[in-house]
Amino acid sequence: MTRRTLSLPWLGEGQTTSERLSTGLLIGAAFLLCVFLILPLGVLLMGSLFDDAGEFSLVRFIEFAATPGMGRAVWNTIWVALVVTVITVPLAFLYAYAIQRACLPLRGVWRIVGLSALLGPSLVGAISFIQWFGTQGVLKSWLGDSSVYGPIGIILSTVYASFPHALMILVVALATADARLFEAAEALSASRWRKFVTVTLPSARYGLISAALVVFSYSVSEFGIPKVIGGNFPVLAVEVYVQVVGMHNFGRGAVVALLLLLPVLVAFIVDWRIQRKQQASLTARAVPYVPRPDWRRDLPLLAYCVLVSVAMLGVLGMAAYTSLVKFWPYNLELSLTHYRYGLAEAGVLDAYLNSLKIAGLTTLVGTPFIFLVAYLLEKNRSGPAWLRPLVQGAAALPMGVPGLVLGIGYILFFNHPSNPLNGLYQTLAIMVIANVVHYYTSCHLTALTALKSIDREFESVSASLKVSQFVTLWRVTLPVCLPAVLEIARYLFINAMTTVSALVFLYSPETLPASVSILNLDEAGELGPAAAMATLIVITCALVSLAYSLLTHFLFRRQQAWRSPSR
Amino acid sequence: MAHLEIRNLSKHFGAFVALEQVNLAVERGEFLVLLGPSGCGKTTLLRAIAGLERQDAGQIFHGGEEISARSPALRDYGIVFQSYALFPNLTVAGNVAYGLKSRKADRGVGREGVRRRVVEMLALVGLPGIEHKYPAQLSGGQQQRVALARALATSPDLLLLDEPLSALDAIERVRLRAEIRHLQTRLGVTTIMVTHDQEEALAMADRIVVMKSGRIQQVGGPQDIYRAPANDFVADFIGRGNLIEGPAVGERHVRFGKLMLRCAEPLSPGRAHRFYVRPEDICLYDTLDQRENSFYAYVQKHEFLGAYSLVTLRTHDLAEQPLVAQFSSNYLAGRPIAAGATVRVGIPPEHLRPLPEPA
Numbered sequence: 058m059t060r061r062t063l064s065l066p067w068l069g070e071g072q073t074t075s076e077r078l079s080t081g082l083l084i085g086a087a088f089l090l091c092v093f094l095i096l097p098l099g100v101l102l103m104g105s106l107f108d109d110a111g112e113f114s115l116v117r118f119i120e121f122a123a124t125p126g127m128g129r130a131v132w133n134t135i136w137v138a139l140v141v142t143v144i145t146v147p148l149a150f151l152y153a154y155a156i157q158r159a160c161l162p163l164r165g166v167w168r169i170v171g172l173s174a175l176l177g178p179s180l181v182g183a184i185s186f187i188q189w190f191g192t193q194g195v196l197k198s199w200l201g202d203s204s205v206y207g208p209i210g211i212i213l214s215t216v217y218a219s220f221p222h223a224l225m226i227l228v229v230a231l232a233t234a235d236a237r238l239f240e241a242a243e244a245l246s247a248s249r250w251r252k253f254v255t256v257t258l259p260s261a262r263y264g265l266i267s268a269a270l271v272v273f274s275y276s277v278s279e280f281g282i283p284k285v286i287g288g289n290f291p292v293l294a295v296e297v298y299v300q301v302v303g304m305h306n307f308g309r310g311a312v313v314a315l316l317l318l319l320p321v322l323v324a325f326i327v328d329w330r331i332q333r334k335q336q337a338s339l340t341a342r343a344v345p346y347v348p349r350p351d352w353r354r355d356l357p358l359l360a361y362c363v364l365v366s367v368a369m370l371g372v373l374g375m376a377a378y379t380s381l382v383k384f385w386p387y388n389l390e391l392s393l394t395h396y397r398y399g400l401a402e403a404g405v406l407d408a409y410l411n412s413l414k415i416a417g418l419t420t421l422v423g424t425p426f427i428f429l430v431a432y433l434l435e436k437n438r439s440g441p442a443w444l445r446p447l448v449q450g451a452a453a454l455p456m457g458v459p460g461l462v463l464g465i466g467y468i469l470f471f472n473h474p475s476n477p478l479n480g481l482y483q484t485l486a487i488m489v490i491a492n493v494v495h496y497y498t499s500c501h502l503t504a505l506t507a508l509k510s511i512d513r514e515f516e517s518v519s520a521s522l523k524v525s526q527f528v529t530l531w532r533v534t535l536p537v538c539l540p541a542v543l544e545i546a547r548y549l550f551i552n553a554m555t556t557v558s559a560l561v562f563l564y565s566p567e568t569l570p571a572s573v574s575i576l577n578l579d580e581a582g583e584l585g586p587a588a589a590m591a592t593l594i595v596i597t598c599a600l601v602s603l604a605y606s607l608l609t610h611f612l613f614r615r616q617q618a619w620r621s622p623s624r
Numbered sequence: 625m626a627h628l629e630i631r632n633l634s635k636h637f638g639a640f641v642a643l644e645q646v647n648l649a650v651e652r653g654e655f656l657v658l659l660g661p662s663g664c665g666k667t668t669l670l671r672a673i674a675g676l677e678r679q680d681a682g683q684i685f686h687g688g689e690e691i692s693a694r695s696p697a698l699r700d701y702g703i704v705f706q707s708y709a710l711f712p713n714l715t716v717a718g719n720v721a722y723g724l725k726s727r728k729a730d731r732g733v734g735r736e737g738v739r740r741r742v743v744e745m746l747a748l749v750g751l752p753g754i755e756h757k758y759p760a761q762l763s764g765g766q767q768q769r770v771a772l773a774r775a776l777a778t779s780p781d782l783l784l785l786d787e788p789l790s791a792l793d794a795i796e797r798v799r800l801r802a803e804i805r806h807l808q809t810r811l812g813v814t815t816i817m818v819t820h821d822q823e824e825a826l827a828m829a830d831r832i833v834v835m836k837s838g839r840i841q842q843v844g845g846p847q848d849i850y851r852a853p854a855n856d857f858v859a860d861f862i863g864r865g866n867l868i869e870g871p872a873v874g875e876r877h878v879r880f881g882k883l884m885l886r887c888a889e890p891l892s893p894g895r896a897h898r899f900y901v902r903p904e905d906i907c908l909y910d911t912l913d914q915r916e917n918s919f920y921a922y923v924q925k926h927e928f929l930g931a932y933s934l935v936t937l938r939t940h941d942l943a944e945q946p947l948v949a950q951f952s953s954n955y956l957a958g959r960p961i962a963a964g965a966t967v968r969v970g971i972p973p974e975h976l977r978p979l980p981e982p983a
């Protein structure tokens with residue numbers, strides 16, 4: 058063994074054990090990312106490009122194009138996504154603007170409420186809009202003659218679900234304003250509107266493009282919402298689900314999944330490039346902008362925040378209310394029947410426990426893995442030339458792969474009888490892995506940002522002191538990056554708790570997760586228990602977020618002595 | 625073989641040549657300074673010695689052993705970076721003790737031994753009693769000393785310093801450079817320091833290595849480098865100077881315009897020579913002084929800089945080129961020098977140094 062490693066030039070003499078270990082670990086990570094990301098996607102690609110006889114052909118695409126109704130599904134997917142983008146981005150931009158650039162009371166509250174949709178599965182919105190505007194909806198009259206089951210419901214729910222994703226990006230984009238620009242504009246006595254158009258908008262343009270791409274991709278690849286509230290309105294994402302889960306037509310499913318993958322992948326490649334430019338445009342000497350009170354600006358923005366918050370809470374609240382009402386809309390008495398019934402008979406408890414297990418494991422496995430890989434990428438300089446680009450690419454890829462596509466890739470790859478990992482299929486383990494891979498990129502970027510912000514010579518110093526880099530990782534790098542690590546853990550937990558898209562293809566009756574069970578309960582017409590389950594998930598995620606906030610708060614208090622910026 | 629020897633070291637970053645054919649020998653106990661403008665490859669050379677950057681070609685020997693292919697952890701040196709790279713979450717004591725437990729020689733010392741060594745090191749760098757502070761609670765100069773204490777705690781055979789003083793203010797910088805030099809002499813540790821500040825280099829070094837674009841321009845003691853620059857670049861980079869050019873007349877004389885000056889060194893008659901005159905080597909005489917190499921000039925500009933004045937002189941005899949002279953305030957003793965005045969100045973023959981022809 059030793060002999061063989063020594064014969065490889067990049068694991069040669071003159072290296073310490075920990076340097077060899079570090080290269081070895083990175084190779085191991087590359088291997089895992091290949092098996093659990095690249096190969097499944099590769100199989101998906103092959104599955105759609107080769108016919109049954111194993112010959113290269115576009116026959117599946119031709120078949121697909123010839124299927125009646127497919128053209129409509131493609132068109133519907135695109136126009137709905139465009140409408141959702143056009144609505145969500147301005148809404149979120151104004152909200153982010155109010156949070157960052159106005160003097161509002163309770164800024165923290167508006168922010169949390171604005172992000173609250175992240176706490177539940179995307180289906181929460183769909184369930185809630187059914188209750189508000191559905192056949193027996195409270196506000197059905199608002200929609201006039203049109204029905205919420207269809208594009209209207211899909212658009213409403215998707216706007217609700219994608220709002221926080223856009224908001225997060227825009228809050229960051231608006232946080233980095235350069236006060237000097239505003240002072241210059243003021244010195245030129247530019248009008249409020251001109252300042253907005255000439256200073257605010259251009260400086261946030263990368264954020265706006267990024268948010269638009271994220272919302273568009275979200276809408277294209279979301280299938281839980283159209284499934285629940287879409288009625289007979291055909292969209293591609295549901296088509297994949299129907300083909301694969303309903304008809305077991307994996308080949309057709311692969312073709313549709315590939316069609317979904319393309320626009321999303323393109324969007325994220327564009328976004329990736331834009332982000333690069335944005336980083337370059339931020340100068341280190343920028344002076345942060347601190348808004349001054351101005352009621353003519355603040356009052357309308359406050360009203361807007363209240364309005365949006367009421368709407369957001371109205372959606373969340375309706376789901377919770379539905380879970381407590383005995384028999385909508387005839388008996389509005391509050392009770393825990395749905396919870397009791399659900400927990401006892403509809404398998405809600407099992408599903409909930411499954412979800413907790415999956416989310417917990419995703420956090421426990423994903424956080425160390427993602428952080429370690431980011432660390433090795435950042436600090437390891439040896440190893441073969443292909444290694445780092447490979448891992449970097451694999452870490453960036455999941456952002457552009459909808460969960461749905463990943464799920465189908467997993468089915469095609471792991472369900473194949475000749476795959477030695479076949480045993481993984483439908484286990485908890487595969488769902489945990491799917492979650493880690495699905496949410497990899499955001500976490501990777503968080504870790505990378507934290508690692509890049511610390512002194513890049515820590516490893517050099519410890520090498521000169523003859524201390525293993527892993528000792529330094531444990532004693533210095535990890536403690537310094539702890540906030541980022543906790544952030545990754547929280548992100549993984551909440552997403553694993555709420556995700557539907559990849560898991561819907563991977564569960565077995567024993568491993569059914571809570572978020573997917575909502576879909577099934579809804580299909581069975583059990584809206585009450587479905588709402589109960591959704592509420593449970595929201596509460597769990599809210600508690601985890603609270604725990605996270607408390608933890609970071611106390612951590613900062615304890616570590617204030619060394620975290621405070623130098624005197 | 626010298627204590628540290630570098631042979632034909634080359635390093636490229638893509639198409640960019642960061643180091644080219646660098647040869648250097650460092651003696652035991654020596655304080656060597658790498659000096660050069662930004663981007664000339666000083667840091668790259670230092671990092672190559674540390675093994676943090678791998679050379680494309682060439683060899684490095686340390687204490688007679690070849691270390692060219694060894695990873696940083698298998699070489700014997702302590703290093704201080706420009707950023708200090710102190711571990712923010714460890715106290716000063718934790719930082720200084722960081723490398724102590726891992727070394728075989730130190731394993732036996734135990735807890736008490738480590739503590740004693742930390743106290744000793746902090747006393748050495750003049751910061752006793754700050755063991756329990758965190759780096760963020762220290763001033764830049766204090767952080768710098770802690771970084772030095774950490775690098776020296778393991779008694780490395782070689783000390784590498786990358787612009788250790790550049791993040792400090794001017795006063796702290798001058799104080800610390802004396803302290804570092806004093807410490808180095810006391811410990812006798814072979815030291816290589818990088819800087820782009822020529823004054824710092826002149827003040828601290830036993831020998832200076834002047835670099836430009838990845839190549840070594842000159843190696844020598846501060847006096848040699850200052851007095852006898854090997855080429856235009858070194859002459860220009862170290863201190864101020866006047867470059868004047870003229871044909872030799874006979875073995876010892878050179879003509880500048882109408883002026884004939886004697887030179888202490890032999891010249892080849894008839895050929896054009898270039899000379900390098902330091903501003904402080906231009907002397908100011910009484911108006912009627914007639915000694916050799918003296919001439920009249922008028923003052924074009926006078927800059928008073930406290931301890932000395934910089935005077936831009938013009939002379940019709942010496943073509944159109946202005947001469948910059950430096951007169952110490954002490955030497956002027958209150959004699960007023962105002963723009964427009966005519967003065968008698970001179971360049972003593974031994975200060976008229978011919979420069980080697982550019983290669």
Ligand SMILES: Nc1ncnc2c1ncn2[C@@H]1O[C@H](COP(=O)(O)OP(=O)(O)OP(=O)(O)O)[C@@H](O)[C@H]1O
Pocket residue numbers: 637640642660661662663664665666667668669820
């Ligand atoms: N990792 C790298 N990749 C590409 N180019 C590099 C890298 N490191 C250094 N260089 C280039 O090599 C040249 C020499 O760099 P080096 O850091 O040695 O300069 P320096 O003399 O220390 O300059 P300074 O005084 O600015 O620190 C620079 O032009 C730099 O841009």
Ligand SMILES: [Mg+2]
Pocket residue numbers: 666667668787818
């Ligand atoms: Mg440098």
